[in-house]
Each structure stands twice: as structure tokens, then as C-alpha cells.
Amino acid sequence: SQQGEEDPQALSIQEGENATMNCSYKTSINNLQWYRQNSGRGLVHLILIRSNEREKHSGRLRVTLDTSKKSSSLLITASRAADTASYFCATDDTGRRALTFGSGTRLQVQP
Amino acid sequence: DSGVTQTPKHLITATGQRVTLRCSPRSGDLSVYWYQQSLDQGLQFLIQYYNGEERAKGNILERFSAQQFPDLHSELNLSSLELGDSALYFCASSVEQGWQEKLFFGSGTQLSVL
Numbered sequence: 001s002q003q004g005e006e007d008p009q010a011l012s013i014q015e016g017e018n019a020t021m022n023c024s025y026k027t028s029i030n031n032l033q034w035y036r037q038n039s040g041r042g043l044v045h046l047i048l049i050r051s052n053e054r055e056k057h058s059g060r061l062r063v064t065l066d067t068s069k070k071s072s073s074l075l076i077t078a079s080r081a082a083d084t085a086s087y088f089c090a091t092d093d094t095g096r097r098a099l100t101f102g103s104g105t106r107l108q109v110q111p
Numbered sequence: 112d113s114g115v116t117q118t119p120k121h122l123i124t125a126t127g128q129r130v131t132l133r134c135s136p137r138s139g140d141l142s143v144y145w146y147q148q149s150l151d152q153g154l155q156f157l158i159q160y161y162n163g164e165e166r167a168k169g170n171i172l173e174r175f176s177a178q179q180f181p182d183l184h185s186e187l188n189l190s191s192l193e194l195g196d197s198a199l200y201f202c203a204s205s206v207e208q209g210w211q212e213k214l215f216f217g218s219g220t221q222l223s224v225l
Contacts, residue, residue, distance in 0.1 A: 042216035
């Protein structure tokens with residue numbers, strides 16, 4: 001079962017525009033992470049935000065976390081064609097002692 | 112390059128067969144995780160090993176087994192393969208037992224069961 005669910009499932013934008021992806025989860029968490037996956041490749045860690053943090057930045061990435069709504073958002077500013085990939089949120093499932101991944105958002109950035 | 116090595120990259124086999132997927136974690140990482148990615152199930156956690164011992168189990172079928180060797184490399188054995196086992200299998204590693212922390216993923220093994 002998926003702990004996190006991303007929204008939208010797919011997103012197509014033009015280069016230079018901002019891309020926002022959302023993640024909702026069901027249980028209490030200690031932290032939430034975002035990963036990127038280029039087509040058919042391994043996942044790459046982007047950013048981790050802890051439950052006591054509300055916002056975090058890394059380069060062109062901005063992540064917010066609202067534990068009261070059990071949701072997070074990933075904002076990519078000034079997108080580039082190279083940002084084309086699938087983006088997944090992952091939460092720490094204490095019941096399984098494992099990271100549980102959402103279903104992902106497929107981002108297409110048109111040059 | 113994440114530093115996690117998976118072999119082979121592609122594997123094509125027939126139903127009923129058995130295959131072994133291999134993973135070498137990043138230097139210094141003691142934990143190894145196996146994930147299965149398919150179109151219908153998404154990314155599913157299978158199993159975790161830490162320093163040779165099983166630490167967590169997810170949606171791993173009884174036909175599947177794994178182990179981690181003294182040199183810390185890990186193998187995932189899939190037996191009595193079915194068409195539905197076709198998927199991308201990822202190995203990931205992390206420092207110590209840090210399953211809540213950042214994972215480093217290999218590039219995966221694409222398994223096709225015909």
C-alpha cells in the first residue's frame with residue numbers, strides 16, 4: 001500500500017516556469033523525503049524535511065510540510081528540460097521500519 | 112553515480128525459473144534495502160539487511176529470499192518466477208541502520224519474465 005500519494009500524477013510545463021507537486025500521507029511521520037527518478041533509472045535523493053520543520057530550501061527546490069494536514073509540496077523554480085523526471089515523496093513507515101514511496105508525479109518540461 | 116552497484120542490468124527469463132540479483136552497497140554503508148517497482152504496484156519495499164542480519168520485511172513473497180554476505184554485498188533470489196514478477200528491482204543502501212534517512216539507489220535490474 002502507498003503511504004504517500006502525489007498529485008498531480010502528471011504535469012507538463014514550459015522551461016522557465018515553476019512546477020509544484022503535492023504529497024499527502026496517512027500516518028504520523030518523523031520525516032519526509034523527495035526523490036527524483038529519470039526514466040528507467042535509480043532514484044536520487046533530493047531533500048529531507050523533518051516533522052518539526054515547515055519549509056526547507058535546496059537550490060531551486062523548496063519543500064513545505066504541513067503535519068496537521070499530513071501533506072507536503074515540492075516546488076521547482078525556473079524549471080529546465082533536465083528536470084524532466086518522475087518525482088516521489090517518501091515517508092518513514094515506523095510500522096515497517098522502511099521508507100514508503102508514493103506513486104509519483106511525472107514532470108515533463110518542454111524546451 | 113550513487114556508488115551502489117547492481118548486476119545484471121537486464122535479465123530475461125521464463126516462467127518457473129530462478130534468478131539471482133546482486134547488489135554492492137556504497138563503501139561504508141552497512142544497510143541494504145531491496146525495492147520492486149512495477150507499473151501497477153509502484154515502488155514496494157521488499158526487505159532490509161543490516162550488517163548481515165535481516166532487519167525489516169515488507170511485501171516480499173515467500174518465493175523470494177535475500178541475504179547479505181560478510182563483505183556486505185547482497186543478493187535477492189527470485190524463484191518459481193511468474194509473469195507478474197516482471198519489474199524493475201532496486202537495491203539501496205544507507206549508513207548504519209538509518210532507514211529513516213537518505214537512501215542511495217542503484218540503477219536497478221530490469222527483470223522480464225516471459
